[in-house]
Amino acid sequence: MQCQICNKSGMTGNNVSHSNRKTKTRWKANVHKQTLAIDGKPTRVKICSRCLRTMYKPPRGRKARARAAA
Template sequence: MARRCAICGRGISFGNQVSHSNRASRRTWMPNLHRVKALVDGQPRRIRVCTRCLKAGKVVRAL
């Protein structure tokens, strides 16, 4: 199951978690995804959308 936004394609980011003593360990940042009912090609469907796209109005919600 892909953890990506259906609109912008935002996915998991990787990087280092750096402690106070400057030791680094790998960590991940997950996108803030919500399952919403949206209009896709005129039909209501459930898609995973990040909150940035929701806030920006890039998604037409189906009620």
């Protein structure tokens, strides 16, 4: 599966043993099916856990602090 926000998908590489033998492996992205409110409508999306966590972060920076103080 692939994240519909950042297009993150799996990676490929090698498992390397102690004797330095290499075997192919695949790491999958941590993608979840989630219902999110997009433009006020509940929409079902496939989203990775990093994007899901980032959505709930408060805004940072000088402009965000100015808005919070006003």
